[in-house]
Amino acid sequence: LRKGAPEVIFAETKTGEQTIRMAQTLLAGTGRAIISRVPAETMTALQATFAEYETQVREAAHAMVIYQPGYVRKRSGGHVGVISAGTSDVPVADEAALLAEEMGCQVTRIYDVGVAGLHRLIEPLQKLLADGVDVLIVAAGMDGALPSVVAGLVPVPVIGLPTSVGYGIGGGGVAALLSMLQTCAPGLSVVNIDNGVGAGITAGLIANRVAQARKQH
Amino acid sequence: LRKGAPEVIFAETKTGEQTIRMAQTLLAGTGRAIISRVPAETMTALQATFAEYETQVREAAHAMVIYQPGYVRKRSGGHVGVISAGTSDVPVADEAALLAEEMGCQVTRIYDVGVAGLHRLIEPLQKLLADGVDVLIVAAGMDGALPSVVAGLVPVPVIGLPTSVGYGIGGGGVAALLSMLQTCAPGLSVVNIDNGVGAGITAGLIANRVAQARKQH
Amino acid sequence: LRKGAPEVIFAETKTGEQTIRMAQTLLAGTGRAIISRVPAETMTALQATFAEYETQVREAAHAMVIYQPGYVRKRSGGHVGVISAGTSDVPVADEAALLAEEMGCQVTRIYDVGVAGLHRLIEPLQKLLADGVDVLIVAAGMDGALPSVVAGLVPVPVIGLPTSVGYGIGGGGVAALLSMLQTCAPGLSVVNIDNGVGAGITAGLIANRVAQARKQH
Amino acid sequence: LRKGAPEVIFAETKTGEQTIRMAQTLLAGTGRAIISRVPAETMTALQATFAEYETQVREAAHAMVIYQPGYVRKRSGGHVGVISAGTSDVPVADEAALLAEEMGCQVTRIYDVGVAGLHRLIEPLQKLLADGVDVLIVAAGMDGALPSVVAGLVPVPVIGLPTSVGYGIGGGGVAALLSMLQTCAPGLSVVNIDNGVGAGITAGLIANRVAQARKQH
Amino acid sequence: LRKGAPEVIFAETKTGEQTIRMAQTLLAGTGRAIISRVPAETMTALQATFAEYETQVREAAHAMVIYQPGYVRKRSGGHVGVISAGTSDVPVADEAALLAEEMGCQVTRIYDVGVAGLHRLIEPLQKLLADGVDVLIVAAGMDGALPSVVAGLVPVPVIGLPTSVGYGIGGGGVAALLSMLQTCAPGLSVVNIDNGVGAGITAGLIANRVAQARKQH
Amino acid sequence: LRKGAPEVIFAETKTGEQTIRMAQTLLAGTGRAIISRVPAETMTALQATFAEYETQVREAAHAMVIYQPGYVRKRSGGHVGVISAGTSDVPVADEAALLAEEMGCQVTRIYDVGVAGLHRLIEPLQKLLADGVDVLIVAAGMDGALPSVVAGLVPVPVIGLPTSVGYGIGGGGVAALLSMLQTCAPGLSVVNIDNGVGAGITAGLIANRVAQARKQH
Amino acid sequence: LRKGAPEVIFAETKTGEQTIRMAQTLLAGTGRAIISRVPAETMTALQATFAEYETQVREAAHAMVIYQPGYVRKRSGGHVGVISAGTSDVPVADEAALLAEEMGCQVTRIYDVGVAGLHRLIEPLQKLLADGVDVLIVAAGMDGALPSVVAGLVPVPVIGLPTSVGYGIGGGGVAALLSMLQTCAPGLSVVNIDNGVGAGITAGLIANRVAQARKQH
Amino acid sequence: LRKGAPEVIFAETKTGEQTIRMAQTLLAGTGRAIISRVPAETMTALQATFAEYETQVREAAHAMVIYQPGYVRKRSGGHVGVISAGTSDVPVADEAALLAEEMGCQVTRIYDVGVAGLHRLIEPLQKLLADGVDVLIVAAGMDGALPSVVAGLVPVPVIGLPTSVGYGIGGGGVAALLSMLQTCAPGLSVVNIDNGVGAGITAGLIANRVAQARKQH
Numbered sequence A, B, C, D, E, F, G, H: 001l002r003k004g005a006p007e008v009i010f011a012e013t014k015t016g017e018q019t020i021r022m023a024q025t026l027l028a029g030t031g032r033a034i035i036s037r038v039p040a041e042t043m044t045a046l047q048a049t050f051a052e053y054e055t056q057v058r059e060a061a062h063a064m065v066i067y068q069p070g071y072v073r074k075r076s077g078g079h080v081g082v083i084s085a086g087t088s089d090v091p092v093a094d095e096a097a098l099l100a101e102e103m104g105c106q107v108t109r110i111y112d113v114g115v116a117g118l119h120r121l122i123e124p125l126q127k128l129l130a131d132g133v134d135v136l137i138v139a140a141g142m143d144g145a146l147p148s149v150v151a152g153l154v155p156v157p158v159i160g161l162p163t164s165v166g167y168g169i170g171g172g173g174v175a176a177l178l179s180m181l182q183t184c185a186p187g188l189s190v191v192n193i194d195n196g197v198g199a200g201i202t203a204g205l206i207a208n209r210v211a212q213a214r215k216q217h
């Protein structure tokens, strides 16, 4: 697989046994297995099977990482910011954050900026930029307006992460995705609805490339 | 027809003759004919036919109003604000403004707020509110984010007016409309894409009702 | 948040704990927490947690309001009419009514006008207008024809509230929404499918603005 | 072909030569050729080719009928009513009327009922029913509400004929069609957008069957 | 309601109590209550409440009819044929048949013609036509081809009844509906997906009108 | 490119110069250039440029083939049948036929089977099968029913070729495509709307494979 | 039914009893019943009813075949390759493989080629072609890219089999299907999402036709 | 506007006068005006108006840049690769390349990789990576498969740029966009169909950030 991007097991459409077998293969190969969208039953089976391993579970995101004993995650020096518009977007934002972390990045979260909170966003955003963040992920559902607003304010690349929050027409993340694709803030790129894995890996690739440049020179 | 809302001739799908005949009927009845989405040929025919009448043409909006000689438009005392996100939204915003004016409202325009212009918007918006505007129309295409942003800032009703600006998926006003319907700023109502007539009449009905209350008490 | 519009907690995509925490914050701030689309489990948890508070539950609408002891809801003087086409639209109509009430408005309901009931509607509608209603909400699913019919009859602003009633193509409220957006009765504005909160707040903003004008003069 | 339904040449996607050849075949076989959606060029070619024949042209509908000299259209005794909501729906309504006429039916038209005209409709509708009309076709674009309203009032079968009038989302007849399919007035059946031919033949089949029963007994 | 079409209670989006109350009103008024799409729980409640009444339940269709003791269904003399393409379409076809029966029609069923059964259809169809059937309902899911094929063969009106059978793109009845609306057999009209009630009432209106003509002359 | 399938220049979205340059490259390489969807201007330019070459033009299909002087098309021994439902489908059917011919196949056409022509189809179809046809392409627009009907009758593979004929909902070939994908006749595979090239090459691959087996044994 | 294609009972929308009855009919007629998309309950009922029969169950595919005692499946000599992009596509690929086997074909599987596995594919693919495979089925969800890539490499016909794997916009197999229909590798034909039965029968028809040619010559 | 991203005038929905006025403002402010999607008439007007200025026109992309005399574009040190799948994608790819160049990046183009050209791609791609390219843009229409394939091969971030090439269902870039959003190669982000401006600016932001890191260290 492409150097620098970890393989992720998508557990939702697999049986528990298939996921376990794949996790074993990844652990044998790279010392780590990242598993996303884990059904409750598969989660239980994984925890039983890998009881001896170091694991971390992101409950909201239904994600799990299993580490071979002694596995050490390298620090890449990259810095990713993850912003969520609402509380309901946190599971997806967390999935993105997890992936960036597993790629060695420092991840700073600014969650639940809220419908009335643009002003609440300004200060932590300025601090983040001052801290030299390399790339931002902005998760939002419903109208999906926040990524466009943020992209209009910052000098770093922004990845729009639409979430399946919202009902009625354009619900389930469709309006959010379309709105991001139609952004008036050129320079925003997007991933699919609820695709925290894709957003996290894209951000990780960008941040790590910048970090590498910082180191090499 | 419902008291307070003018009848409008939708000329796009009519022959020039049909439109002229309908305009004559309206002029005979109410002393005024408002005609929207006038094809170029019909516009020429109308101007020839009603050369003796007072007329006004909104070129960008392809709209025309014809007045019986001596027609006096009553001032209702209502006050409507019309905001456009971009230059491309002006034709639709103008159609809305025209309708509110023909309903007797004072109309204040804030056009081309621009993608980088939220700050440019704050001051004129505050002035508008200080002037006691009764209702706002906010026209936007592409991501349709502006009406939500405005609705989150002001204490008056806001009508979202999506415009058919934008290409690709969600283009032609679809993303703008869906995004407004999915707004995180509860209290925003919308009309269909490019429906300046509908937005103008809705705003006129609201503003005139408030104005009436002002007068009666 | 925009002055005059209450903040509403959307409980559907939140854990019970998240909703409770947010309710506590709102109660501390404004003395009241309005919560919509409450899942059954969260409802139970809320009732247990806030057993000491005054509460009201709209069962059909799955909505709840919690009041700080001693909280007094101010009467704004605004008057909102809520009409539902059918019995199945009542939950959504009720959510809208609740919001308008919580904004201080008097709310008059005309429910289940029925497919054969246009004539049954005329009389109560005339009474409502005679009583000086400021704005109407009309909830309808399936063909969504009622809001257009009503908007063609009354001199006050009408807000179309499509409901997710109906199956087959255009079902789940889609035909109702599209039909309202395509209305032949200019002057009808709409909110998204099942968005009683949005309709109620929009109506409340309009009615309260009129009421304020009545008072000030 | 099915007994009682005339064959119709759909000229839109054919070359002029193909249409002429097919018309000649039909004339040779049945003494009559009905041609719909005739492009301007093909119309000219047809008129030149069949200059010696009796013809009728429905200009608005872009339809033409050519009769073998001496052709006599039989009166079936069936009676079809064709109602159009607006002026813009007339071309499609006319196409439907033409087909019913060519099937031998008496056709009564009530056109341009208008957005404010439900009351204007009641009287001619009552007269039509008193005259013993067998079936109604109701053509409408935009919100497509009229067929549902009519179907709720009359004891005869109603065929909804959506027209491609209207812009924005649900435009081009989509909202009209969906709204008719979602009708609250059970007993309304529909044909596709702008399919005047289909509506006319369906109505003709129904009316002629009733007429036949009248005669036979 | 329109004379000749029975009112039907749509139970799917109502509580058991609402349905029972409505059934009681209908029974008091017309001596009969027809209830469609009855959820299992509501079915049980209805059977308990109306244990003393004569009832009939169409299990596959989830429909129920309750009769006031002594209720006598009048024979109208109309004759409706109901054809189903497959076994999976039977519930919807049965709902249509029920409605036509309750309107007094004789109903003849030809079910499960099958993918290989066009030839199996010819004979019973010819018998049906010989028996003087007035109108046909043809139910089909998936590709929805059967109604077009039948409409091309018979001289009576045909109502296409798409069913929500089929998966993948165009599944859930969408391809079937679109295919019927795009029929090459002009003279086919349609109702919405799974709308057996609508098809049955439309057919009943047509058949009863023909029957009435037979009687009157 | 895949052995056995010719490269085709898709001229619609290219400038005349680009197409000419590509044709020259193909001629130099394989002695033949097949060009599809040729705009009128490009067609003229091609004919001027390659005036010295042997060419064939399929006018309806807007397709052209240019042969290096002395080019000899090999006979593969494969046999492909191309059926078109209507006259309007001929251009697309012709494109498919051209491709199969250029792959060396014998092609038999059965065009304009017609809406009333299933019986007219049976005889030529039986002859085709008796002649040992290897595979059938069936082109149809509107309801797209013909490929399913044919596939239910014959023992050879059938390729459904939807054409963009038809207006209203499901028009432009959408209903035809969906209906073919939802076929009740398992064993039908499809290509995209108007994709005569794809259908022709697929059929050519199948027929030539069979022909090869015939030869080798 | 068409010679060479077995009838398959689609059990998903049938009751257990209906499926059992149909299986008995098929067993009586052809000695074999193939049943697809069997719900868990129906599976149990089938196993109980046909305990005395030889059966095979494809668990992942929820498919079952029942054989009359002594039934002998004929070897056709056809050879079908079935490739799956991922693990999640296996159930659908298995359904396709089952059908080809029941048509007498030899079936070779290459499963879980994987996102990083194009190179892993080359070798087994070359072996398959060397073994004289007649046709390939390629199952893929999400982006559906694999069938296009394979079709660009091999000289045999390829059938694209989109699977309902993937979430967000274009999920559930829609992007996969559209992508296959838009393939840049002309000569790829497709069946509907998850339609393993259709893909298997199509492949079987092709392979058996080639095999027949091999035998006859 | 956000530091580092140039403002671009979208000329398609503007009058020539509006575009000229905006260009003058930008020239006065930044010394440069970038104008995209310039209609032919506006292009002529711009060239006449700014005859004295240095300009560059990208004909295929319908884009123009006007420079204040003496304007010097700074070299950022960033390096962007732009790959196009086909010839038809070149206009959009060129628009992206232009934007990256105007942001100071070195841009390397690899155009028309072609349907049969994956192997032709490998070598130039390896050279590009060896040259230290920071980010890749991959433009593709139709099936949109190329960006996924490239993203699976390279260690740098990839931006998918769908183009509106392709007809039939999923045409106009829809299948390409959906396929990129459903990519099996995590780490690919996308912009809207034909949005070369967005892709170019996103790539420029990434490359310039890396370049800045290279310089600073």
Ligand SMILES: Nc1ncnc2c1ncn2[C@@H]1O[C@H](COP(=O)(O)O)[C@@H](O)[C@H]1O
Residues within 6 Å of the ligand: A084, A085, A086, A087, A088, A089, A112, A113, A114, A115, A116, A117, A118, A139, A140, A141, A142, A143, A144, A145, A146, A163, A165, A166, B184, C010
């Ligand atoms: N400022 C904002 N801009 C865009 N979306 C927002 C904003 N605030 C909240 N949302 C969205 O509203 C939905 C509900 O938010 P919450 O109630 O916090 O879970 C989430 O999908 C958020 O993405």
Ligand SMILES: Nc1ncnc2c1ncn2[C@@H]1O[C@H](COP(=O)(O)O)[C@@H](O)[C@H]1O
Residues within 6 Å of the ligand: B010, C184, D085, D086, D087, D088, D089, D112, D113, D114, D115, D116, D117, D118, D139, D140, D141, D142, D143, D144, D145, D146, D163, D165, D166
């Ligand atoms: N009463 C009505 N009900 C439904 N649609 C209407 C009504 N009146 C007008 N329309 C529609 O409004 C559109 C424009 O009407 P007109 O201006 O008369 O052509 C047409 O598509 C009509 O179908």
Ligand SMILES: Nc1ncnc2c1ncn2[C@@H]1O[C@H](COP(=O)(O)O)[C@@H](O)[C@H]1O
Residues within 6 Å of the ligand: E084, E085, E086, E087, E088, E089, E112, E113, E114, E115, E116, E117, E118, E139, E140, E141, E142, E143, E144, E145, E146, E163, E165, E166, F184, G010
């Ligand atoms: N001859 C046919 N024409 C159209 N649809 C059919 C035909 N035969 C079966 N079907 C459809 O195939 C689906 C499954 O049929 P069955 O397996 O009998 O339940 C149903 O939705 C039927 O409508």
Ligand SMILES: Nc1ncnc2c1ncn2[C@@H]1O[C@H](COP(=O)(O)O)[C@@H](O)[C@H]1O
Residues within 6 Å of the ligand: F010, G184, H084, H085, H086, H087, H088, H089, H112, H113, H114, H115, H116, H117, H118, H139, H140, H141, H142, H143, H144, H145, H146, H163, H165, H166
């Ligand atoms: N290898 C490829 N992968 C994806 N799309 C391709 C490929 N080659 C050509 N195309 C697409 O095929 C279409 C026509 O290509 P061309 O004829 O070169 O313009 C363009 O939209 C290309 O994107």
Ligand SMILES: [Mg+2]
Residues within 6 Å of the ligand: A085, A086, A087, A088, A112, A113, A114, A115
């Ligand atoms: Mg929040």
Ligand SMILES: [Mg+2]
Residues within 6 Å of the ligand: B085, B086, B087, B112, B113, B114, B115
């Ligand atoms: Mg602007």
Ligand SMILES: [Mg+2]
Residues within 6 Å of the ligand: C085, C086, C087, C112, C113, C114, C115
């Ligand atoms: Mg009711």
Ligand SMILES: [Mg+2]
Residues within 6 Å of the ligand: D085, D086, D087, D112, D113, D114, D115
């Ligand atoms: Mg009118």
Ligand SMILES: [Mg+2]
Residues within 6 Å of the ligand: E085, E086, E087, E088, E112, E113, E114, E115
């Ligand atoms: Mg069956």
Ligand SMILES: [Mg+2]
Residues within 6 Å of the ligand: F085, F086, F087, F112, F113, F114, F115
């Ligand atoms: Mg024909």
Ligand SMILES: [Mg+2]
Residues within 6 Å of the ligand: G085, G086, G087, G112, G113, G114, G115
């Ligand atoms: Mg895999």
Ligand SMILES: [Mg+2]
Residues within 6 Å of the ligand: H085, H086, H087, H112, H113, H114, H115
């Ligand atoms: Mg190329």
